Ligand SMILES: NC(=O)C1=CN([C@@H]2O[C@H](COP(=O)(O)OP(=O)(O)OC[C@H]3O[C@@H](n4cnc5c(N)ncnc54)[C@H](OP(=O)(O)O)[C@@H]3O)[C@@H](O)[C@H]2O)C=CC1
């Protein structure tokens with residue numbers, strides 16, 4: 001059996017259309033949603049993502065504000081910018097691209113952002129709301145994965161879900177969302193014993209590690225839904241001097257066993273950006289007391 005390949009790119013395009021339609025509605029009510037992205041230093045991968053985010057934001061009819069700070073920017077200067085954006089009524093979402101240089105602290109940076117504008121969903125307030133069943137701004141990548149899973153599986157009650165990776169950005173919020181969907185959730189990480197066996201029990205297998213092609217075909221339960229979040233740039237096998245992106249899952253092997261699987265690229269990545277737009281719109285609607293858009297939140 002060959003798995004259905006989940007087209008994240010096409011699904012994300014649909015979400016972006018929905019966001020654009022809702023943005024038009026909000027604009028008619030006199031408000032233009034705005035997203036501010038802060039990039040510290042010159043990480044080439046981050047430059048690419050920030051560029052994608054800017055284009056997608058403008059295409060959805062929202063305002064995009066970009067701030068590029070030098071790699072050695074003092075914390076006080078970064079915080080002064082965040083304070084300004086917190087106070088700016090044209091800005092509804094603020095995202096500081098990670099990783100930041102070593103002299104800056106991610107936790108302190110996130111804590112400085114107004115939780116109502118924290119479209120990454122990383123603040124203590126939003127993480128706490130998600131864990132306790134409140135109306136959080138949900139981290140974009142887990143939200144995107146949830147949308148793909150709901151679309152394919154509908155009711156996930158009682159399914160066994162394994163999430164590999166326990167980061168604040170992805171693994172922990174993904175596990176919370178799956179728990180909300182009534183899955184029986186296992187969180188695996190670098191200290192997990194017999195990871196292959198743990199994975200073999202999963203109806204839903206989500207991998208977010210950052211180790212190229214770590215999850216082999218015989219780790220996958222036949223018919224399982226496999227969501228591959230990891231992105232690693234590796235030397236291209238056929239084109240010398242070129243690189244390509246691969247996921248945490250050995251796609252060629254897993255596609256023969258799984259029921260459905262996301263590819264890399266074209267799977268989860270495009271959903272992340274679509275959900276960032278969705279979160280910015282949601283933040284804008286909440287701030288202005290407008291009805292929250294349907295189908296774009298957790
Ligand atoms: N597609 C997208 O939009 C996005 C993709 N990503 C990608 O997802 C991947 C993970 O990102 P992120 O969560 O931020 O990464 P982190 O590095 O913060 O977390 C990695 C997790 O993987 C675990 N891990 C490491 N080695 C192993 C191993 N051998 N076996 C099992 N678990 C292991 C770690 O365990 P421990 O806690 O024990 O150290 C940790 O919990 C990266 O490739 C990143 O690029 C991330 C965000 C968005």
Ligand SMILES: Nc1nc(=O)c2c([nH]1)NC[C@@H]1CN(c3ccc(C(=O)N[C@@H](CCC(=O)O)C(=O)O)cc3)C=[N+]21
Nearest residue numbers: 048049096097098099120265266267268269270272273
């Ligand atoms: N504060 C913060 N929030 C983030 O959400 C965040 C971050 N920092 N730092 C880095 C990671 C990574 N990330 C991706 C976004 C889009 C793609 C994406 O669009 N990927 C395309 C391919 C892109 C390409 O070709 O390079 C795909 O998978 O098809 C990937 C990864 C967001 N992150």
